[in-house]
Amino acid sequence: MNRTELAAHLKDRAAQARADLVGIAAVARFDGVPADQDPRTIFPECRSVIVLGRRILRGALRGVEEGTSFGSTYGTFGYSWLEDNFLSQTTYDVTCHIETLGFEAVPLFGYPQEGMPTGRPVAPGKPAPNVILDVAYAAQAAGLGEPGVGGFFITPRFGTRQRFALILTDADLEADPVFTEHICGNCGACFKACPFGAISADRLKPAGIPGAERQTAVVDNTICARCPNGAMRANGRGSAVDRIAAACGRACTVRLEEAGKCSNRFAQPFRKRAPWAVDLFQRPLADAPATAANAAANAADSGCGRNLDTIGQGR
Ligand code: SF4
Numbered sequence: 045m046n047r048t049e050l051a052a053h054l055k056d057r058a059a060q061a062r063a064d065l066v067g068i069a070a071v072a073r074f075d076g077v078p079a080d081q082d083p084r085t086i087f088p089e090c091r092s093v094i095v096l097g098r099r100i101l102r103g104a105l106r107g108v109e110e111g112t113s114f115g116s117t118y119g120t121f122g123y124s125w126l127e128d129n130f131l132s133q134t135t136y137d138v139t140c141h142i143e144t145l146g147f148e149a150v151p152l153f154g155y156p157q158e159g160m161p162t163g164r165p166v167a168p169g170k171p172a173p174n175v176i177l178d179v180a181y182a183a184q185a186a187g188l189g190e191p192g193v194g195g196f197f198i199t200p201r202f203g204t205r206q207r208f209a210l211i212l213t214d215a216d217l218e219a220d221p222v223f224t225e226h227i228c229g230n231c232g233a234c235f236k237a238c239p240f241g242a243i244s245a246d247r248l249k250p251a252g253i254p255g256a257e258r259q260t261a262v263v264d265n266t267i268c269a270r271c272p273n274g275a276m277r278a279n280g281r282g283s284a285v286d287r288i289a290a291a292c293g294r295a296c297t298v299r300l301e302e303a304g305k306c307s308n309r310f311a312q313p314f315r316k317r318a319p320w321a322v323d324l325f326q327r328p329l330a331d332a333p334a335t336a337a338n339a340a341a342n343a344a345d346s347g348c349g350r351n352l353d354t355i356g357q358g359r
């Protein structure tokens with residue numbers, strides 16, 4: 045097989061292993077990233093980075109959206125089991141197949157980097173273990189989506205609803221184009237839906253691939269770590285807070301679906317009732333539903349259909 049046929053073959057194999065998303069980045073797209081985010085730090089002969097994704101079921105968000113079921117629905121099927129069992133199995137199966145073809149392949153979780161424990165470098169010039177790659181960077185490099193301004197990685201198929209894993213391989217595979225479209229419309233629904241102002245609309249930092257960088261808002265992780273509005277943490281993920289099911293993340297799901305930006309469509313809208321919100325002591329916030337409902341309304345009018353580069357422009 046030539047590199048084009050091999051890439052197509054492995055994508056087909058990934059689909060058989062139940063991957064919902066698969067993209068390939070040439071390792072040269074990581075030129076210039078810090079050593080502790082470079083695939084070649086883990087596997088110096090790496091030529092291609094395969095990014096695999098599996099969807100977060102929209103139904104796994106239902107119990108959180110209703111405020112009646114958290115860990116047994118989203119926390120497992122949308123988060124820990126999805127990442128540690130279902131996606132891991134997909135990744136393992138594809139990696140086995142690549143090795144069967146005679147190429148070396150390194151499977152990696154797509155865990156976030158924040159707060160993960162590090163050891164000591166084993167030799168001069170090597171970064172400290174464990175090196176954890178920036179999975180959002182890799183996914184954009186592999187053509188799968190973009191970082192949204194609210195800090196969520198967004199794809200045109202599922203919006204915020206997916207998790208990723210990586211395979212590094214010495215196989216030379218035809219790469220997908222870097223993702224350069226804009227899905228996030230800088231609508232601001234995510235930061236409006238946060239009851240605690242944890243997303244700073246006026247403090248932006250660049251994220252993503254050089255040449256296709258996005259401005260993402262600074263998020264106060266110390267507030268999110270205490271957020272009782274659907275934010276979650278799972279074992280082994282350092283200090284990272286998963287916000288996809290939180291008030292901010294669900295507002296983004298609502299906005300992207302209303303704007304017709306997710307190709308995974310449903311007969312009924314995700315948001316069927318005014319959203320709930322509670323304070324840090326889990327007391328219902330009386331005015332939050334109206335605020336959040338306003339933020340979720342009028343998607344097409346409020347920005348998601350536009351491609352603005354700065355929060356608040358034109359709103
Ligand atoms: S996780 Fe909670 S505190 Fe953090 S941005 Fe989202 S809604 Fe706000």
Ligand code: SF4
Nearest residue numbers: 192194228232234296
């Ligand atoms: S809610 Fe709007 S601004 Fe926030 S990440 Fe989603 S699309 Fe972007």
